[in-house]
Amino acid sequence: QQPVQSPQAVILREGEDAVINCSSSKALYSVHWYRQKHGEAPIFLMILLKGGEQKGHDKISASFNEKKQQSSLYLTASQLSYSGTYFCGTEMRAAGNKLTFGGGTRVLVKP
Amino acid sequence: DAMVIQNPRYQVTQFGKPVTLSCSQTLNHNVMYWYQQKSSQAPKLLFHYYDKDFNNEADTPDNFQSRRPNTSFCFLDIRSPGLGDAAMYLCAASEIGTLQPQHFGDGTRLSIL
Numbered sequence: 001q002q003p004v005q006s007p008q009a010v011i012l013r014e015g016e017d018a019v020i021n022c023s024s025s026k027a028l029y030s031v032h033w034y035r036q037k038h039g040e041a042p043i044f045l046m047i048l049l050k051g052g053e054q055k056g057h058d059k060i061s062a063s064f065n066e067k068k069q070q071s072s073l074y075l076t077a078s079q080l081s082y083s084g085t086y087f088c089g090t091e092m093r094a095a096g097n098k099l100t101f102g103g104g105t106r107v108l109v110k111p
Numbered sequence: 112d113a114m115v116i117q118n119p120r121y122q123v124t125q126f127g128k129p130v131t132l133s134c135s136q137t138l139n140h141n142v143m144y145w146y147q148q149k150s151s152q153a154p155k156l157l158f159h160y161y162d163k164d165f166n167n168e169a170d171t172p173d174n175f176q177s178r179r180p181n182t183s184f185c186f187l188d189i190r191s192p193g194l195g196d197a198a199m200y201l202c203a204a205s206e207i208g209t210l211q212p213q214h215f216g217d218g219t220r221l222s223i224l
Contacts, residue, residue, distance in 0.1 A: 002153065030210055041115075041201065041215035042154065049210060087153060089213075097142050097161070097205055099213065101153035 001025060003090045005102035012078045012109045020105045021071040022088030031064050031071040032089040032099055035082075042087060045073075078109045114138070117202050117216035124192055125224050132187040132219045134202030141150065143185045144213065145177060146201040154201055161207060189221075197223045 003024045010018050022031060034042040046055045046057045048064035048071055055062055059076040075082055085106050089099035115136045124130040136143065141162045147156035158177045159166050165177065174196070176188045189196055199220050203213040 004192050032212065034215075039217075042213075044212040044214065047210055047212060052186045091209060097144075097159065097207065097209070097211060097213075098156065100156075104151070 002100055003088055003102040005086075005088060005105050007105060008103070009106040010108070012066075012075070012082075012107065014080060014109055014111055015077050018075045018107075019084050019108065020075070020107075022071045022073070022089075022090070022102050023088050024069045026090075026092065028064075028066070028069055028090050028092065030091040031062075032091065033062055033073055034087045034089065034101075035084045036087065036104075037084040041084070041106065045086075075107065078107075080109050080111065083107055083109045114200055115204050115214050115216035117200075117219050119219060120217065120221070121220050123222045123224060126194065127191045130189050130192055130221065132200050132202075132221070134185045134187070134216055135183050136185075136202075136204040136214075136216075137183070138204050138214060140204040140214070141182070141207040142205045142211070143179060144201075144203040144205075145187050146187070146203065148199040148201055148218070157187070160174060172183075192221070192223050193224050197221055 033045040036042040062073045064071045085104045088102045141202045144159040145157045148154045157171045178186045199218045202216045205211040205213045212216045
């Protein structure tokens with residue numbers, strides 16, 4: 001079942017912060033985050049495994065709340081290069097390498 | 112740099128005319144994937160291989176087939192493309208096992224005339 005991402009789109013000014021949420025109705029093993037720019041390949045950002053785990057990639061960080069079956073991606077002090085569509089991919093323990101991607105969140109960072 | 116390469120970047124075919132999309136990887140990863148991505152939608156998994164072990168998603172149309180002759184190469188065959196098959200097709204590779212990031216190619220955009 002596809003995870004639900006919110007919001008669907010967000011517009012930011014350079015330097016502003018944003019939060020993207022990814023929720024699942026099923027028990028998750030891990031959550032993967034990717035960013036895709038128009039016409040390009042999705043680029044891997046990070047994987048979160050344990051409940052409550054937080055990770056960072058430059059000024060992009062994420063958390064995983066196992067109890068809520070939710071992961072949040074935090075864009076801090078956004079840069080123009082953060083523009084793109086962010087996808088979460090959820091992994092179930094029994095599914096091995098398979099990911100189910102959420103519908104994506106479009107992020108536009110303006111100068 | 113090690114990477115996933117898809118050819119061609121753009122492919123145009125006629126309604127009903129078979130088409131093959133190609134993917135190669137220099138990462139030497141055991142797992143390869145094919146995704147279909149329509150405009151403004153999430154990538155949708157069509158197939159994946161654990162080495163030569165082929166795994167078909169339940170809702171992948173019979174019209175779509177795949178071949179993996181060796182570790183490096185993987186092909187997506189669409190036997191009789193319909194207008195609804197116009198999409199971006201993404202190939203990815205990863206190490207086997209959980210918690211492995213997937214490395215994507217730039218995709219092939221398929222148009223159907």
